Amino acid sequence: MSSERNKVKLSKSILDMKFMKRTKEKVLKEEDDAQSRAMYSNEITEKMLKSESYYIIEPSYVPCEDLNDGRFSFRGMNPDIERILELEEQAKQATIDQNVKKDVTDEDMTAYYGNVKKTIERKFQSKTHRRTVTLPEPKFKKPRLDDV
Structure with missing residues (x-):
């Protein structure tokens, strides 16, 4: 309180000068802050004044859209x-x-690729040869413990 009383205030005519625009804005902002603090002093707690913001304010949308710059x-x-x-x-x-973590192991992929390869080979074989070739019965594959 005593520092506010000892502080020298500039006159209105000096603040209206062209080169004092920034200072005038700063003084007006300080006065508004002081008035609002006085008006809501019984409602605003210390925790509210010292709380941190959990939001990140980004002035540009470049990082949000993952755009290249430069x-x-x-x-x-x-x-x-x-x-x-x-x-x-x-x-x-x-x-x-x-x-990136692999969803399918290399062994599973080679087993699948082998089946696909056989299917495509059968497609290009003659009809008589296709009838003689039999596919092995698909077996149930027990799930691994780390998949659960």
């Missing part, structure tokens, strides 16, 4: 920039590849 080069016009962009893309892909 310089670009097309069809070899600037090979240095093309190389830099290529390296950045490789680094981004490397981080994505590390985060």
